[in-house]
Amino acid sequence: MRVGIVGLPYSGKSTLFAAITGAHGTGSDRSGAAQVATIAVPDERIDKLAQLIQPKKITYAHVDFVDVAGVGSEMEREQVLSTLSALRESDGLVHVIRFFDSPSAPPHPRKTLDPVRDVKEMEAELIVADLAIVESRVEKLEKQISKFTATLEKDKKELLLMQRLQKALESGELIHTLSMTSEESFLLRTFQFLSEKPMLKVLNVHEDALHGPETAAMLEKLGANSIAICARAEKDIAELDPSERQEFLDALKIGEPAARRIIRSCYDALGLRSFITAGEPDVRAWTIRVGDNALTAAGKIHSDIARGFIRAEVIAYKDFDECGGLKEAKAQGKQRLEGKEYVVQDGDILNIRFKV
Numbered sequence: 001m002r003v004g005i006v007g008l009p010y011s012g013k014s015t016l017f018a019a020i021t022g023a024h025g026t027g028s029d030r031s032g033a034a035q036v037a038t039i040a041v042p043d044e045r046i047d048k049l050a051q052l053i054q055p056k057k058i059t060y061a062h063v064d065f066v067d068v069a070g071v072g073s074e075m076e077r078e079q080v081l082s083t084l085s086a087l088r089e090s091d092g093l094v095h096v097i098r099f100f101d102s103p104s105a106p107p108h109p110r111k112t113l114d115p116v117r118d119v120k121e122m123e124a125e126l127i128v129a130d131l132a133i134v135e136s137r138v139e140k141l142e143k144q145i146s147k148f149t150a151t152l153e154k155d156k157k158e159l160l161l162m163q164r165l166q167k168a169l170e171s172g173e174l175i176h177t178l179s180m181t182s183e184e185s186f187l188l189r190t191f192q193f194l195s196e197k198p199m200l201k202v203l204n205v206h207e208d209a210l211h212g213p214e215t216a217a218m219l220e221k222l223g224a225n226s227i228a229i230c231a232r233a234e235k236d237i238a239e240l241d242p243s244e245r246q247e248f249l250d251a252l253k254i255g256e257p258a259a260r261r262i263i264r265s266c267y268d269a270l271g272l273r274s275f276i277t278a279g280e281p282d283v284r285a286w287t288i289r290v291g292d293n294a295l296t297a298a299g300k301i302h303s304d305i306a307r308g309f310i311r312a313e314v315i316a317y318k319d320f321d322e323c324g325g326l327k328e329a330k331a332q333g334k335q336r337l338e339g340k341e342y343v344v345q346d347g348d349i350l351n352i353r354f355k356v
């Protein structure tokens with residue numbers, strides 16, 4: 001999974017990036033180049049299984065985070081478009097919104113703190129970037145269709161879809177709010193529209209405001225898929241020796257470090273889930289989408305396993321945990337045999353029986 005970090009200048013993107021990835025960034029990177037870091041998704045289920053099984057190898061799920069320079073309406077279009085283009089390959093976006101004031105940081109580019117305004121501005125940037133692609137596609141398709149008398153049905157269909165997107169974007173709607181058939185979503189995949197990506201809104205607040213009423217009220221206003229963090233405190237804590245971290249997290253009443261919260265929230269916002277394979281060679285987490293069935297899960301492991309799929313042996317992580325082991329769970333009848341159509345649940349421990 002790949003997650004792009006967007007936001008206005010000086011909202012705290014690079015600070016959050018450093019907090020999540022442990023990259024000791026210098027803070028603001030104004031060079032315009034994107035920074036990318038891959039992190040293993042912390043997963044205590046994997047830790048527990050590994051402790052018990054002592055496998056040769058432990059593999060966590062991975063997420064790439066991409067940090068780019070801030071964009072805003074005062075900037076040249078070309079610069080905005082080229083900055084945002086580094087995010088096109090992301091599966092989702094994290095939008096960092098500034099809600100802290102600090103004499104030691106450069107001022108907010110709009111002078112005042114107004115997250116709702118900032119969200120609108122950022123969304124407008126994404127919309128403009130997508131509109132540029134849609135417009136040129138519409139133009140191209142119209143030309144193509146007028147040239148040939150026997151027009152391809154496919155092109156006509158695409159033109160209709162693109163015109164629908166154009167209208168929606170022009171009236172300020174994000175693509176991900178539109179309802180699409182699976183055929184339409186498939187058609188759009190190659191365009192990598194930014195406003196089609198699921199978005200997590202991260203309100204970056206002062207450490208004293210983390211649990212305050214203003215923050216709660218603002219999160220309410222921003223609606224679903226929004227969380228509050230203090231990027232700078234998180235970055236400072238991430239730089240500490242692991243043995244010292246808990247004390248500081250407790251002092252700030254941060255239940256869980258930003259990396260975990262952000263990843264978990266991204267998984268939710270993106271509709272992602274994990275299943276686990278647990279054997280002596282390897283204890284491993286795999287990423288799937290909500291609703292994926294056992295056959296799709298098998299295909300993640302290997303195409304041969306999907307092709308030769310017979311049955312999936314499934315133990316829910318909770319049952320494993322309650323019984324205190326895989327053998328114990330089996331002995332207590334907690335292992336189920338499921339077919340190809342079984343919808344895999346988060347934390348399912350799978351063993352696929354297959355024949356090739």
Ligand SMILES: Nc1nc2c(ncn2[C@@H]2O[C@H](COP(=O)(O)OP(=O)(O)OP(=O)(O)O)[C@@H](O)[C@H]2O)c(=O)[nH]1
Nearest residue numbers: 009010011012013014015027028070102105231232
């Ligand atoms: N007090 C406070 N300062 C912060 C926080 N997060 C970031 N800052 C400061 O705000 C300034 C900008 O932070 P960056 O992380 O560089 O912001 P950015 O969004 O990456 O900025 P650009 O890449 O230039 O668009 C730096 O001086 C940070 O130290 C925070 O949570 N609290």
Ligand SMILES: [Mg+2]
Nearest residue numbers: 013014028029
């Ligand atoms: Mg930055």
